[in-house]
Every structure is written in C-alpha cells, then in structure tokens.
Amino acid sequence: MPESLADYLSRTLDAVRDATGGEVFDVPRALATADPELLAAAVCSVEGEVHTAGDADHEFTIQSVSKSFVYALALEQHGVDKVLEHVDVEPSGEAYNVISVEPESNRPRNPMINAGALTTHALVNGPGADAEERLETILECFSVMAGHQLHVDEEAARDELAQADRNRAIAYMLRAEGVMPDQAEDVVRGYTRQCSILVSARDLAVMAATLANGGVQPVTGERVHSLESARQTLSVMTTCGMYDSAGDWMSEVGIPAKSGVAGSIMGALPGRAGLAAYSPRLDRHGASVRGQLAFEHLSDELGLHLLDDP
Numbered sequence: 001m002p003e004s005l006a007d008y009l010s011r012t013l014d015a016v017r018d019a020t021g022g023e024v025f026d027v028p029r030a031l032a033t034a035d036p037e038l039l040a041a042a043v044c045s046v047e048g049e050v051h052t053a054g055d056a057d058h059e060f061t062i063q064s065v066s067k068s069f070v071y072a073l074a075l076e077q078h079g080v081d082k083v084l085e086h087v088d089v090e091p092s093g094e095a096y097n098v099i100s101v102e103p104e105s106n107r108p109r110n111p112m113i114n115a116g117a118l119t120t121h122a123l124v125n126g127p128g129a130d131a132e133e134r135l136e137t138i139l140e141c142f143s144v145m146a147g148h149q150l151h152v153d154e155e156a157a158r159d160e161l162a163q164a165d166r167n168r169a170i171a172y173m174l175r176a177e178g179v180m181p182d183q184a185e186d187v188v189r190g191y192t193r194q195c196s197i198l199v200s201a202r203d204l205a206v207m208a209a210t211l212a213n214g215g216v217q218p219v220t221g222e223r224v225h226s227l228e229s230a231r232q233t234l235s236v237m238t239t240c241g242m243y244d245s246a247g248d249w250m251s252e253v254g255i256p257a258k259s260g261v262a263g264s265i266m267g268a269l270p271g272r273a274g275l276a277a278y279s280p281r282l283d284r285h286g287a288s289v290r291g292q293l294a295f296e297h298l299s300d301e302l303g304l305h306l307l308d309d310p
Ligand code: GLN
Pocket: 063, 064, 065, 096, 097, 114, 160, 167, 192, 195, 259, 260, 261, 262, 286
C-alpha cells in the first residue's frame, strides 16, 4: 500500500526532530514558555483535503504570519493600486523590525516587515475606522479562512504590548511622516492583538490553501479574496515573506511563505496546496529552524519548488 501523506509528513518530522539549534522567542511570555520540542506539519490541498502530523492541533499565536492575511484583506477592501499608495512591495533585505521606508514617498518598503504591517493593519476598514471593529473584521476574515471561529490570546497581546516600544516607535514615525493617519497607539494595540490570534498548524495550512486556491477557501468553497488579491499577496510572500533570508528561501525551497516568531511557517503553492510547519526554536531571522528544514525536505522530495520544470 502506498504511504499516506500523513505518514509521509510524520516521517518528515522525524527527519528534522534532531535539529535542536535556535532559540525560542522571548516576548510575550507565552512564547518564552513554549515547549521547544513541539513539532508539527500540515498540508491542505486546493481540493480541501487536510493531512497533518505531530502537534498539528497545538495552538500558538499567529504573529507575523498574520501580515500576509491582513495584506490580502486590505487588498480586497481597497484594491491593489490604493494599497500600493500606502505600502510598497520591494524586498527590504532587512530584519522585520527595522524602520525601512522608501525615501521618496516615505512608504514602508513592503507589508511583511513591521512598518508595512502596521500600515496595512491601519488600512483595514479605512482610515479613522473604529479600532475594535477593525480587529473584529480581521478576526472574522481569518476565521472564514480557517473554517472555524478563531480567538485572540488577550494575555499574550497585553504582555507583548507592554514591551512594544519598537513597534510604537515605528508607528509614531509613520504617523509623523503622514503615512499613517490613525492614532499610533490604537494601531499598535490592534496590530499586536492581530499577532496574538491563536491558530494551529492545521489552521495555517487551510488558510494558506485559500491563497493557493486563488482566494477560495478549499474546504467550504467560500470566496474570501479575489484572484488579484491572492496573486498580489503570494507575490509579496515570494519576495519578502522570509525577510532578510527571502533570497535563500526562494532559491532553496521555492514556495511563497511567511514566518512568525511563535515558530510557524506558512507556505502557499499556487494551484496545489497550503502548507504549514511549526516548532518554536528560531534562527536569527526569526524563522523556525525545524520548520524551515521540514519545508526543505518537502520541497526537495515532492518537487514543490515553484520554478521546477513540471
Ligand atoms: N508580534 C511580533 C512583532 O511585531 C511579530 C514578529 C514576527 O513574527 N516576525 O514584533
């Protein structure tokens, strides 16, 4: 009998389990105290079939993986051109928390670094929108993508917010430059809560599959994004999703992806599948060490590199 995909994923996790390099992230406390041995992988095909291995139902905060999904939501609400007026799409080649703006327009360089993600967050529901309702809109959209109601880990959000000086500095700078019209404090709080939405590797694979499937949630069949919004999001994930290791990632793994400091990596392979890996120890770019190895294995063995000759 041929090996099932779930068994294959299990074997992939076994192959990367011994990689114990990297460190868990230290803010908020929920990340600092995460069990570093947790390890999961999940795949959701564009036909809506989900396969998982390891701790695939363990919940963690979505962190920067949320940036891709909120970018898709802002595109859906305002269109590509309008969003481009506020946030550029050039790789910054810098760490995620660097204040990186395009010098002529003062736009953040891309929506995957914090400067761009704070601005994208503020675009949801339009300038001057109610901060609480904005988060509700984001949570609702993520829940539709995951196929069930998601929740914010409010304690993690509070904890991170108490130590969010750097994001505050970025938001105030953007506001001073006239890039971000909303109150900086509201935006930082909303963005931090957005990063604190709880998901599992299974959820991320299904959410990624929505992008891979041209914006249609593959399990429920619900259209969440237009093809154009999904394509634009995947493009930016391809060039900027892994921050200052995006070039290495694209040449080695070749899957549009986004990392988050809780230890998850979400990847979307257009027309094929959504993928997710999770393990809390991170490299210096803030990406899961074992998660990256799991993606490398999958890409190599299953021939998933976007630019492979089919
Ligand atoms: N909440 C974190 C921050 O804004 C997310 C960072 C990340 O996952 N790269 O700093």
